Amino acid sequence: MISLPAGSRIWLVAGITDMRNGFNGLASKVQNVLKDDPFSGHL
Numbered sequence: 001m002i003s004l005p006a007g008s009r010i011w012l013v014a015g016i017t018d019m020r021n022g023f024n025g026l027a028s029k030v031q032n033v034l035k036d037d038p039f040s041g042h043l
Contacts, residue, residue, distance in 0.1 A: 009042040 004010075011034060017026070027038035036042070 004043070005041075011036070011042060 013033065017029070019026075021029070030036055030038040
């Protein structure tokens with residue numbers, strides 16, 4: 001089992017995501033849709 005640091009949050013989003021976007025495209029979706037920092041350390 002993977003242990004996470006205390007205070008870590010896991011985000012789930014319903015919808016369609018094109019995994020061909022790569023890291024930059026997915027990071028952009030996190031910024032625009034979730035209004036969160038994609039490099040915050042949360043999953």
